[in-house]
Amino acid sequence: MRFLVSGGPTxxxxxxxxxxxxxxxxxxxIAVAEAAVAGGHEATLxxxxxxxxxxxxxxxxxxxSAVEMHTAMMEACAAADAIVMTAAVSDYRPRSRAEGKIKKGAHHMVLELAKNPDILSDLGRIRGSRVVLGFALEAASPDEARDHARDKLTAKNLDAIVLNRRGSFGGAGMEDVSVLEADGGATELGAPDKASLARWLVAFCEERGAHGAGGARES
Structure with missing residues (x-):
């Protein structure tokens, strides 16, 4: 299989x-891309x-930037069999970028923002037979977090979404991870390290790809 993975911030x-x-x-x-290569697959990150x-x-x-990531993902997706979107993409960007460094002036400054492209939604629309996975970070209650993640799963036309629920957004790491699938299934993974989760996700993509389960659903 050929994996396309996104990672990092924008x-x-x-x-x-x-x-x-x-x-x-x-x-x-990085962990997902490494796990894909270790499994004998090609990976673009x-x-x-x-x-x-x-x-x-x-x-x-x-x-x-998010715009650059959108361009790179859309260009690379044609050659991919599986797409795993782990990146933490900024939802908004400054509407304009000032040259040099903005000097301190008034007590208040209004920052006008423009919405960034929704990379995962755009990939979901053109996915064809590809397996597509997303991530969701939530600090809500367990039920609310699952509802939000399932809404994202459906809206973006994914095979599955990795829900990382935290008690708060402070700190880092995996506290309460579950994988919610489009068919209604769910797998509780607890607090895995990134390498273990990456191997699990690659195996999931392998299984879906082998059975032809990836592919666009009517929305």
Missing amino acids: HEYLDDVRYLGNPSTGAMG VLGPTHLPDPNGVTVVRVT
């Missing part, structure tokens, strides 16, 4: 030194800004 620059972003490291996306090195045996495409 940085949306306000000026030449400041940006809107998040603390994602890209480790989950579209990776946002991170200090982590490129994984061995993986074709890595480095990007900065």
Whole structure:
């Protein structure tokens, strides 16, 4: 199989030194790409800004912004059999980017934002027979988190979504992970390390691909 994986954050620059972003490291996306290669597959990783090195045996495409990631994913998806979207993509970007560094001035500054493209939704619309997985990070109650994740699963036309529920958005790591499937199934994985979760996801894609279960559903 040919895997297409996204990972890391996106940085949306306000000026030449400041940006809107998040603390994602890209480790989950790297782990999935490494697990795919270890399983004998080809892997392309579209990776946002991170200090982590490129994984061995993986074709890595480095990007900065959500728009760049969208372009790279859409260009690479035609050759993919399975798509795993782990990236923490910024929902919005500054409507304009100032040159140089914005100087301190008034006590308040209004920042106008523009909506970024929804990469996973766009991939879901053109998925064809590909297996497509997404991620959802939630700090809601267990029932609310599942409802939100299932809504995302359906709206974006996915085979499955990895729900990482946390008690709060502080800290990092996997606290309460479950995989919700389009057919209504769910697998509780507890608090796995990223490498273990990556291997599980690659095996899921292998099973779906082998049985021809991936593919667009009517919405």
